[in-house]
Amino acid sequence: MTVVTTTLTPPRRGAAYPFVRTSVRWVMIVAATLVAFHSTWLKLFYELRAGTTGGFVLIVPPLAALVAVGITHRRRNELPIHDRQTDTIVATLLFAVSLAIKALLMPRYAPTYQLMHLDVLAAWVFVCGACVAMFGLRTTSRYWLAC
Numbered sequence: 784m785t786v787v788t789t790t791l792t793p794p795r796r797g798a799a800y801p802f803v804r805t806s807v808r809w810v811m812i813v814a815a816t817l818v819a820f821h822s823t824w825l826k827l828f829y830e831l832r833a834g835t836t837g838g839f840v841l842i843v844p845p846l847a848a849l850v851a852v853g854i855t856h857r858r859r860n861e862l863p864i865h866d867r868q869t870d871t872i873v874a875t876l877l878f879a880v881s882l883a884i885k886a887l888l889m890p891r892y893a894p895t896y897q898l899m900h901l902d903v904l905a906a907w908v909f910v911c912g913a914c915v916a917m918f919g920l921r922t923t924s925r926y927w928l929a930c
Contacts, residue, residue: 847930854926881909884905914926
């Protein structure tokens with residue numbers, strides 16, 4: 784008689800786990816940005832339909848993503864240090880700067896909206912703050928060249 788024994792091993796975190804975790808974080812950042820700045824995206828959409836020169840703003844995120852991919856493939860040895868308190872403080876400050884741009888600067892410079900697009904700058908600062916909140920300051924600052 785043969786006895787077959789099996790040992791239970793805990794599930795291993797495969798190579799797909801960090802990809803899933805990072806993807807979920809990026810989906811949350813994009814969703815928060817779309818909701819927080821929905822009026823900005825609608826204005827840009829109407830500008831594009833009208834044929835104005837505001838379309839240059841939409842080329843920045845794909846180019847930044849391309850630069851970020853290049854930075855990711857560059858080898859870098861750094862310690863996995865995470866200071867969540869510093870991350871929270873910096874993210875809160877970036878969110879406050881984003882809110883200040885949208886609430887204080889945009890009404891003041893409303894006549895030059897087509898020229899400056901301050902709401903897009905506020906959205907970009909918001910995305911940087913969300914990246915610091917989700918990924919950490921050290922990881923986000925590694926990609927400063929993409930900003």
